Amino acid sequence: MIKFRGIVWSVHPLFVIVMLLSAAAGRFAELITLFVLVFVHELGHVVAARSFGWVIREVKLLPFGGVAETEEAGGMPTREEAIVAIAGPMQNVWMAALAWGIGKFGIGDPAWANELVEANMLIALFNLIPIHPLDGGKLLQCLLGRLMPYHHAMAWTIRISITLSVLIGAAALVQQLWPGGGIQLNLLTIALFLLATNWMQRRHMPFLFIRFLMNRERYARKRMDRGASAAPIVVRPEAALHSVLKDFRRDAVHLVYVTTARGELLGILPENELLHGFFASANPNRPVVELII
Structure with a gap:
């Protein structure tokens, strides 16, 4: 070291x-x-x-x-x-x-x-190769992050990475079925390493998402200075605060519109208020409407 x-x-x-x-x-x-x-x-x-x-x-x-x-x-x-x-x-x-x-x-x-x-x-x-933590896996998450919220992009990257890791491991094992072939130990070792890494990544997703939220507030001013796009999020009053945060996109600045089932607007919350409410509360599943009342 x-x-x-x-x-x-x-x-x-x-x-x-x-x-x-x-x-x-x-x-x-x-x-x-x-x-x-x-x-x-x-x-x-x-x-x-x-x-x-x-x-x-x-x-x-x-x-x-x-x-x-x-x-x-x-x-x-x-x-x-x-x-x-x-x-x-x-x-x-x-x-x-x-x-x-x-x-x-x-x-x-x-x-x-x-x-x-x-x-x-x-x-x-x-x-x-689009497997985390390879560079291709990072590029895959960047691409998915342009198409969907960060939490979803992270989850799909892990799913794809686990699937491809298993396929690589299977390819290493199937070599022994061919004449003169044998198990590709180097490839199998790497496949097992990638599988274990992504399995741990899957288990650590809650922590990784919290870190994303903490960094989001930390770099909010930089995102705005770079001209990040505004992306509205429309939710119902009973929506859990934690679930609303899962709709946050990486390159966007959000305004959350809280509306009733009839479309009546109850309030508009900037994303920093949701972040403050989330980190200051002991209940991440509290209804988002409590931030308005």
Whole structure:
């Protein structure tokens, strides 16, 4: 674990296992190459995030990339998160292009250059699979966040991630059914890791949603300064406060219209009043109409 410029850099236990297996097999060159590629990949995320003023607490390196923990989780625009997510694979693209040029013009060993191209493209393409916490999973949540409320986008991202993780694990196991085939242990290990990560993400959804709400109030002024779109929410008086908050969209500023079944307007609540009412109350299921009376 190393702390540099306020960011804690650490190696995930899964990467440690890969490194130990590589060392035991005497594949030191491949190990060092993988570490450098993953580090540069993750550095791309860090530089992009810092350019938007994000505060990054920790970066954990994985065999196929890394996971960055930020204070802005869910609080920043989907556009910024999408750029930060794609910044990692883009590092592998330019490194692959550089390696191809080295091999093409005879600057280095063509065989080594070709392996470097393949490694970079494998890391880039794998990271673009729409599974959390891969970059593709983050892009998927950004896309869903443009189409539906944040809570729904998060829930669907986890569902899709779990489904795809199971399919990858099944693909690793089915290899043994083919002549000369066998279980792909590396792929199976990664699939199990992704499945476990998303299963934990599913269990932690209430906490993650609370963090989103806390960051939403914290960055409300920034959203308004960026010209976030206004999105009205129409609810009935008996609607639970917590359920109304689940309709909040990431890139919008909300006004909540409380109406009767006949369409009579009882009141209009800005989103910050709902947030204050939620965090100040011991009952998250209190009717939203209580904030008007």
